[in-house]
Amino acid sequence: MTNQFATTICCIGAGYVGGPTCSIIADKCHDVLVYIVDIDQTRIDQWNSDKLPIYEPGLDDIVKRRRGLNLFFTTDVDTAINKSDIIFVSVNTPTKKSGIGAGMAADLKYIESATRRLAQVAQSSKIVVEKSTVPCKTAESMRAILESNSKPGLRFDILSNPEFLAEGTAIQDLLNPDRVLIGSLQTPEGKKAQATLADLYARWVPREKIITMNLWSSELSKLAANAMLAQRISSVNALSALCEATGADIDEVAYAVGKDTRIGSKFLKASVGFGGSCFQKDILNLVYLCESLNLHEAADYWRQVITINEYQKKRFIQRIVKSLFNTVTNKSIAILGFAFKKNTGDTRESAAISLIKYLIEEQAQVHIYDPKVEEEQIFFDLIEPGVYSNENQVLHKVKKLVKVHKDAYSATLNTDALVVCTEWDEFTNLDYQKIYNQMRKPAFVFDGRLILNSDKLRKIGFNVEVIGKVAGP
Ligand code: NAD
Numbered sequence: 001m002t003n004q005f006a007t008t009i010c011c012i013g014a015g016y017v018g019g020p021t022c023s024i025i026a027d028k029c030h031d032v033l034v035y036i037v038d039i040d041q042t043r044i045d046q047w048n049s050d051k052l053p054i055y056e057p058g059l060d061d062i063v064k065r066r067r068g069l070n071l072f073f074t075t076d077v078d079t080a081i082n083k084s085d086i087i088f089v090s091v092n093t094p095t096k097k098s099g100i101g102a103g104m105a106a107d108l109k110y111i112e113s114a115t116r117r118l119a120q121v122a123q124s125s126k127i128v129v130e131k132s133t134v135p136c137k138t139a140e141s142m143r144a145i146l147e148s149n150s151k152p153g154l155r156f157d158i159l160s161n162p163e164f165l166a167e168g169t170a171i172q173d174l175l176n177p178d179r180v181l182i183g184s185l186q187t188p189e190g191k192k193a194q195a196t197l198a199d200l201y202a203r204w205v206p207r208e209k210i211i212t213m214n215l216w217s218s219e220l221s222k223l224a225a226n227a228m229l230a231q232r233i234s235s236v237n238a239l240s241a242l243c244e245a246t247g248a249d250i251d252e253v254a255y256a257v258g259k260d261t262r263i264g265s266k267f268l269k270a271s272v273g274f275g276g277s278c279f280q281k282d283i284l285n286l287v288y289l290c291e292s293l294n295l296h297e298a299a300d301y302w303r304q305v306i307t308i309n310e311y312q313k314k315r316f317i318q319r320i321v322k323s324l325f326n327t328v329t330n331k332s333i334a335i336l337g338f339a340f341k342k343n344t345g346d347t348r349e350s351a352a353i354s355l356i357k358y359l360i361e362e363q364a365q366v367h368i369y370d371p372k373v374e375e376e377q378i379f380f381d382l383i384e385p386g387v388y389s390n391e392n393q394v395l396h397k398v399k400k401l402v403k404v405h406k407d408a409y410s411a412t413l414n415t416d417a418l419v420v421c422t423e424w425d426e427f428t429n430l431d432y433q434k435i436y437n438q439m440r441k442p443a444f445v446f447d448g449r450l451i452l453n454s455d456k457l458r459k460i461g462f463n464v465e466v467i468g469k470v471a472g473p
Contacts, residue, residue: 005033005070007200010084012114014038014047014073016054016170016277016346017131017163018090024174026071027062028204034071035080047073055345055372058171078121086197089114089142090131090163095281105288106135106281115142119149122156127193130160133278135285136220157193159184160215162222167276168343180210183218190215223286227302230279232267234308240270240468241315250468251450270468272355272421272448273312275340277348280306313351316467317358320446323465324417328364332440334412337422337449338370338378345372351448352421353381356402366402369411371424375404409435417444423451436460 007029011022014036026034038044046053048067052060063071074080081087091110111132118128128146130139139158146156160183165173180201184190191212198210213221240250250270258265274280283302290299321328340350347353352368359366360382368378382398385391405411408427412418412435420427428451436443445457447466454464465471 004031006031007086008033008084009035009086009088010077010080011036011088011090011131012038012077012081012118013088013090013092013110013132014040014043014053015090015092016056016167017165018088019047019052019054020056020059020165020170020174021090021131021163022088023059023062023066023071024171024204025200026066026069029200030070032070032200033083034066035084036071036073037077037080038073038075039077041075044073044075055343056167056170057343062171077117081118081121081126082123084126086127086129086200087118088129088131088161089118092277093132093134093281094277095284106285108134108138108141111138111142112145115145116149119146119156122150122154125155126157127196128156128158129197130158130219131163133162133222133226133282133285134219135289136216136223138219139215155189157184157189158215159190159193159197160218161197162218164222164225167346168341175204177205177209180205181218181221182210182212183215184212185215223282223289226278226282227286227305229267230274230283230309231302231305233269233271233274233279234305234312236268236270237273237312237467238308240312243468244319244470247470253468270450271312271423272316272351272467273309275349275351276346280309280349312467313354316351316446316448317355319465320355320417320419321362323444323446323463323471328359328362330363330365331417332365332367332415333359334367334369334408334415334418336369336408336411336418336420336427337424338368338373338381339422339424342422342424343372345370345374345377347373347377347381350381350421355419355421356382360398360401363401367405367411367413367415368402369405369408370422371426378402378404409438413438414440416440417446419446420449420451423449427451428453432457432462433460436462 009032011018018036022034022036025032043053052063091114093106093108093111096105096107139160142158162181182194182197184194194212201210236254239253243250254268257263258268283305286302287299324331335352335356338350338352339345339347356366383395388394408430442463444463450466454466457464
């Protein structure tokens, strides 16, 4: 079967990155055979079904178009590795649960086991592409594992090719990336492997956007990019606190600041704080790297980005409690949005989770609606199976106090307040008069994403509290 294809690729890890990235390769290069593999059988079954394991606009069509032709999802990792010339490693790289010494390092156990498996089963030389976000110098550890565990005579050229897609816009980001980074060792073999991968991307990405560089620069660039994006959010959020205290308006301040072409207007939206699986993890990664190299002041600088994010989440909770006459106990609160951002069903590190956990702790009744997050996922995030020793008690409490709804109208019925946690477009277009009529009075709106028209809501009769703005008319 492989004979009809020019190249065969195996992607280890069928997640938010591996799935979309390699589906696009299959769609853009019909002469490339793509295997996307995972150790998680359920995830692979979902990739092979009509209901994919992740929601990403445009992804379904691409997968349906290529699946069974040159795109295959399988748990047969060994066979896929052996048939392939290029191996993408796109496994998860979470933060360790506890830290010693320099702090919270990235947990590279999945990278290590994928690399060991590759070394043990490979029967021919491979190009190995580090797609996961990893600490600088990880390629060196991968090389050591590959060289000491593989058949003699095999070559493994390791490239760093970090992924910059954002969930919710992954397909657009992959089709029209700002840049594609390919880092390699500056040896003739390294450069040859780099050129092979560059040729693959050049099938749909303009050559001038494909940037080649040394391996360590490429690894560090990914951490740097995420840290600077998160830093912008924390900067604007720190300013939002000042706005609430002074009467300045964060939207106006961000607009004015963003008009400076040296600064630019993107990523200057105040919010309840950033979430997602990447920003916090990658900053902790950077902090760990700095600390382990005795660059303590640099570590402190990046640590502040996370401190402000936590501060922002806490401030929002405090504002809700204060507005609701200093207690949320026995109040009924609707949460609109559970995903960490719009257009995704991903809930990792979502700001909604810490808010809801607080509300549960205070015995509030919580009514949740999110267009793309399933009830099962919401309870999983709130209960965190395996984390608490008193799991049954937690489960009982959550089940008693939390209800998941199928739409925003049902979620807001008879509630005291509604809180916008995710910036889903549909929340801006709800019939707020209808919602107001069915809520208890006084009815409160807390806009954690600055997406609602406060003037209109106040005219209806709501008390409106918006991040970065003072209350009132
Ligand atoms: P994910 O958790 O969605 O997917 C990772 C997958 O790897 C899981 O399905 C897991 O079962 C699988 N896996 C783990 N070990 C394996 C092994 N030995 N063999 C086969 N499969 C294995 O993670 P993700 O969100 O796709 O992130 C992957 C990497 O990409 C991370 O390093 C992340 O930081 C980075 N990244 C993520 C994003 C994003 O928006 N999610 C963006 C850019 C970069």
